[in-house]
Amino acid sequence: MNPEPVKHKFLTPGVFILIVLALNGLVFLAIRFIWGLGAVTNLDNYTPWGLWIGVDVGAGVALAAGGFTSAALGHIIHREHYHAIVRPALLTAMLGYTFVAFAVMVDIGRFYYIWHPLIMWNGNSALFEVGICVMIYLTVLYIEFLPIVCERFMGRVNLPGFLKAFNKPVDKLLTVLNSALGKTMFIFIIAGVVLSTLHQSSLGTLMVIAGQKMHPLWQTPVLPLLFLLSAIAVGFPMIIFESLIAARSFKMKPEMHILSKLGGMVAPILGVYFAFKIGDLFISEDFKYLMKFDTNAFMYFGECVLTLTAFFMFLSRRVLNSPLLLFIASTLVIAGVLLNRINNFIVAYNPFFDPNTYFPSFGEISVTVGCIAMLVLAYRFIVLNFPVISQEKS
Amino acid sequence: MKNLDRRSFLKVAAAGVSASTLGASQVKGAEIKLDENRIGVLVDTAVCVGCRLCEWACRTAHHLPTDALETYADDSVFKEFRRPDKTALTVVNEFENEKNPLLPIHVKTQCMHCEKPACVSACIVGALTKNQDGSVVWDGDKCIGCRYCMVACQFQIPTYDYDVSIDPQIRKCDFCEDRRKEGLLPACVNICPNEALIFGKRCDVLKIAKERIKRKPEVYVNHIYGENEIGGTSWMYIASKDFDKLKMATLGSSPAPGISEAIQHGIFAYFVPPVTLYTLLGTFMWVLKRRKEKSPEEIGDTKKEVIEEKKDEKGEEL
Numbered sequence: 215m216n217p218e219p220v221k222h223k224f225l226t227p228g229v230f231i232l233i234v235l236a237l238n239g240l241v242f243l244a245i246r247f248i249w250g251l252g253a254v255t256n257l258d259n260y261t262p263w264g265l266w267i268g269v270d271v272g273a274g275v276a277l278a279a280g281g282f283t284s285a286a287l288g289h290i291i292h293r294e295h296y297h298a299i300v301r302p303a304l305l306t307a308m309l310g311y312t313f314v315a316f317a318v319m320v321d322i323g324r325f326y327y328i329w330h331p332l333i334m335w336n337g338n339s340a341l342f343e344v345g346i347c348v349m350i351y352l353t354v355l356y357i358e359f360l361p362i363v364c365e366r367f368m369g370r371v372n373l374p375g376f377l378k379a380f381n382k383p384v385d386k387l388l389t390v391l392n393s394a395l396g397k398t399m400f401i402f403i404i405a406g407v408v409l410s411t412l413h414q415s416s417l418g419t420l421m422v423i424a425g426q427k428m429h430p431l432w433q434t435p436v437l438p439l440l441f442l443l444s445a446i447a448v449g450f451p452m453i454i455f456e457s458l459i460a461a462r463s464f465k466m467k468p469e470m471h472i473l474s475k476l477g478g479m480v481a482p483i484l485g486v487y488f489a490f491k492i493g494d495l496f497i498s499e500d501f502k503y504l505m506k507f508d509t510n511a512f513m514y515f516g517e518c519v520l521t522l523t524a525f526f527m528f529l530s531r532r533v534l535n536s537p538l539l540l541f542i543a544s545t546l547v548i549a550g551v552l553l554n555r556i557n558n559f560i561v562a563y564n565p566f567f568d569p570n571t572y573f574p575s576f577g578e579i580s581v582t583v584g585c586i587a588m589l590v591l592a593y594r595f596i597v598l599n600f601p602v603i604s605q606e607k608s
Numbered sequence: 609m610k611n612l613d614r615r616s617f618l619k620v621a622a623a624g625v626s627a628s629t630l631g632a633s634q635v636k637g638a639e640i641k642l643d644e645n646r647i648g649v650l651v652d653t654a655v656c657v658g659c660r661l662c663e664w665a666c667r668t669a670h671h672l673p674t675d676a677l678e679t680y681a682d683d684s685v686f687k688e689f690r691r692p693d694k695t696a697l698t699v700v701n702e703f704e705n706e707k708n709p710l711l712p713i714h715v716k717t718q719c720m721h722c723e724k725p726a727c728v729s730a731c732i733v734g735a736l737t738k739n740q741d742g743s744v745v746w747d748g749d750k751c752i753g754c755r756y757c758m759v760a761c762q763f764q765i766p767t768y769d770y771d772v773s774i775d776p777q778i779r780k781c782d783f784c785e786d787r788r789k790e791g792l793l794p795a796c797v798n799i800c801p802n803e804a805l806i807f808g809k810r811c812d813v814l815k816i817a818k819e820r821i822k823r824k825p826e827v828y829v830n831h832i833y834g835e836n837e838i839g840g841t842s843w844m845y846i847a848s849k850d851f852d853k854l855k856m857a858t859l860g861s862s863p864a865p866g867i868s869e870a871i872q873h874g875i876f877a878y879f880v881p882p883v884t885l886y887t888l889l890g891t892f893m894w895v896l897k898r899r900k901e902k903s904p905e906e907i908g909d910t911k912k913e914v915i916e917e918k919k920d921e922k923g924e925e926l
C-alpha cells in the first residue's frame with residue numbers, strides 16, 4: 215500500500231466551477247493591488263482587520279493543523295498504521311500555509327516589505343511571533359515535502375532536447391538529496407511540531423492586546439491555550455474530511471480502517487477544548503453576557519452547539535464506522551472552529567463608538583473564496599501527479 | 609556504535625533546536641526608562657472654544673493639505689462626530705453642555721502618547737517607538753502596513769491610507785517631533801489662543817490639572833482622563849462632563865500590553881519552553897523508535913539510557 219499518483223482526469227464540471235471562482239477572486243486581487251485595500255474591502259480606521267485576517271489567516275492556520283498533529287502521530291509517536299494519512303495531511307498543511315502566507319501578503323498594506331520581520335524583530339509582539347514561526351514552518355513543510363518530489367522523479371528524469379545530457383546528474387542529485395533528507399528528516403518533523411504549537415497558540419495571543427475592544431465572551435488571557443487546543447482538535451477531522459472528499463471525487467474506497475481510528479481520538483481532544491472554553495467562561499463570570507441574547511451571544515451559542523454535537527457524534531461507534539456520519543461529524547468540528555476564528559477576529563472585535571458594523575464586502579469574499587478554490591485545484595493537481603495518496607490494491 | 613549514534617543524534621537535534629526557535633527574538637521586553645521630565649499636555653475641555661486653529665496648525669506643520677485658515681471658523685463640521693484620519697492627525701468635536709447649553713464642550717482628539725503604549729508593544733517590526741521624552745513616533749521605513757497597531761490601540765488613533773496601494777502611511781500625532789527639535793512648541797499648543805492646551809513636564813501638567821479641578825469643583829468632574837487610563841498617558845484631559853459621554857472610552861488602569869506581553873514572555877522565556885519541548889519530543893521519538901527496533905528484553909536498558917541522557921542535557925543547558 216504505497217502512495218502513488220492518483221489515476222483520474224483533472225477536468226470535471228466541479229473543477230470548472232472552481233476555476234471560475236478562482237478567476238473571480240483574481241479580478242478583485244488585481245483591483246486590490248492597483249488601487250489599494252479600500253477599493254476592495256470594507257475595512258476602515260475603526261476596523262483594520264476583517265475577513266482576510268479572520269478567515270484566511272486565523273482559520274487557515276487552524277485548519278492546516280492536521281499537518282503537525284498527523285506528523286506527531288505518524289512519526290513521533292510512531293504509529294506506522296497511520297502513515298497513509300501523513301502525506302495527504304502534509305500536502306494540505308503545505309498548501310494551507312502557502313495560502314496563509316499569500317493572504318498575509320494580500321492584507322498587509324506594504325506587501326513589498328513582507329520580509330521586514332526577518333531582520334526587524336520585536337519580541338513583545340504576538341504578531342511577530344506568529345509571522346516568523348509561520349515563515350519558518352512553511353520552509354519546514356516544503357522540506358518535508360521534498361522527498362515526495364524526489365520519489366516522483368528518481369529514475370525517471372527525462373529532460374527535453376539538449377538538456378538530456380543532464381538526466382544522469384540530476385537523477386544522482388535527487389538520489390543523494392533523498393537519502394540525506396531521509397536521514398535528517400526527524401529534525402524537521404520535530405521542528406514542525408514545536409513551531410506549530412508556538413504559532414497556533416500565539417495566534418490566540420494576537421487579540422488579547424485589543425483589550426476592551428474584544429467582547430468579554432471571547433477576551434480571556436487563556437486565548438492562546440484555547441487556540442492551541444482547538445487547532446489540535448480540528449486536525450484529525452480535517453484529515454477525515456479531505457480523505458472522504460478525495461475518495462468520493464476520485465472514486466476510491468474510503469480508508470475507513472484508518473479514518474475510524476483517527477475519529478476515535480477526536481472526542482477526547484474536543485472534550486478537553488470544550489471543557490477549557492466553558493470553564494473559562496464560568497471562572498471569568500462572563501456567562502452573564504450570554505443572557506443578553508444579542509449577536510455575540512448567538513454566535514457564541516453557535517460555536518458551542520457545533521462543537522458539542524460533534525463531540526457526541528464522535529463518541530458513538532456507529533458514527534465512527536459510517537463514512538457519511540463521520541463526514542458530517544468532521545464537518546461540524548471544522549465549522550465550529552471556523553466560526554470560532556471568525557468570532558474571535560471579527561464578531562468579538564467591537565471598536566468603541568464605531569458608527570457602522572463591519573461586514574465583509576463582495577470583493578473580500580470573492581478573494582477568500584477564490585484563494586480556497588485555487589488551493590483545492592493545486593491539491594488536485596498534486597495528488598494526480600505525485601505519490602501522495604495511498605490506495606489499497608484491488 | 610550505540611554511543612556514537614546517540615551523540616550524533618543529539619548534535620543534529622541541537623541544530624534543529626536553534627533552527628526551530630530562531631523566530632523568538634530577545635525575550636526581555638526592551639523596557640525603556642522614561643525620563644522623569646518627560647513631556648505632557650493638559651487639554652482643558654472647559655476652556656477650549658472649538659476654534660479648530662489647532663487642526664489647521666497641525667495640518668500645516670505636517671504638510672497635509674488644508675483649506676484656508678478662514679474656512680475653519682465654519683462650525684457646521686461639528687454636526688457629525690469626526691475622528692483623526694489620513695487628512696488630519698487631530699480633530700475637535702463638539703458635545704452638548706447640559707450645565708450651560710450656550711457653551712458647548714469641545715474635545716480635541718489625537719494620539720495620547722501612552723506611558724505604556726499598546727501600539728509599540730504590538731508592532732510586528734518595531735516601527736513604533738516610545739521615546740524617553742514620552743512621545744511615541746512611527747518609522748515609515750520599517751512599517752509593513754499590517755495595521756496591528758490599530759487593533760492594539762485602545763484610543764483607536766493610528767489611521768491607515770486605504771486608498772493607495774503603494775506606500776500607504778500609518779498616520780498619527782508625532783508630538784511635533786520636528787518642531788520640538790528646533791525648540792518650538794507643538795503646533796497645536798503654540799497656536800491655541802485660549803490656553804486650553806497646556807504643555808510642560810507631565811508631572812507639572814498633572815499638578816495643574818489637579819489644581820484646576822480643586823479650584824472649580826462645580827465646573828469639573830473629579831477625573832483626570834489619562835492620569836491612570838491603561839497605565840497613564842502623556843496627554844490628559846479634564847472636563848465638565850463624564851468622559852464616556854464625550855465619546856472617550858472608559859478604560860481600566862492596567863497597561864494595555866501587560867497581559868499580552870506576559871503571555872509572550874511566558875511562552876518564550878529565554879527559549880526554554882520551545883527548546884524543552886523540542887528535546888522532549890526528540891527523546892520521545894527516539895525512544896519509541898528504538899523500542900520498535902529492539903527486542904522486548906532490551907527495552908529496560910533503553911529507559912535507563914534515556915534517564916541518563918536527560919541528566920546530560922540538563923547539565924548542558926545550565
Ligand code: SF4
Pocket residue numbers: 662665666667669697698718781782783784794795796797
Ligand atoms: S502635537 Fe502636533 S501633531 Fe500632535 S495634535 Fe498638536 S499639532 Fe498635531
Ligand code: SF4
Pocket residue numbers: 719720721722725726727728744760761762763764765766780
Ligand atoms: S494612543 Fe494609541 S497610538 Fe497613541 S501611543 Fe497610545 S497606543 Fe499608541
Ligand code: SF4
Pocket residue numbers: 730731732733734735736746750751752753754755756757758778
Ligand atoms: S501597520 Fe506598521 S506601524 Fe502598525 S503595527 Fe503594522 S508595521 Fe507596525
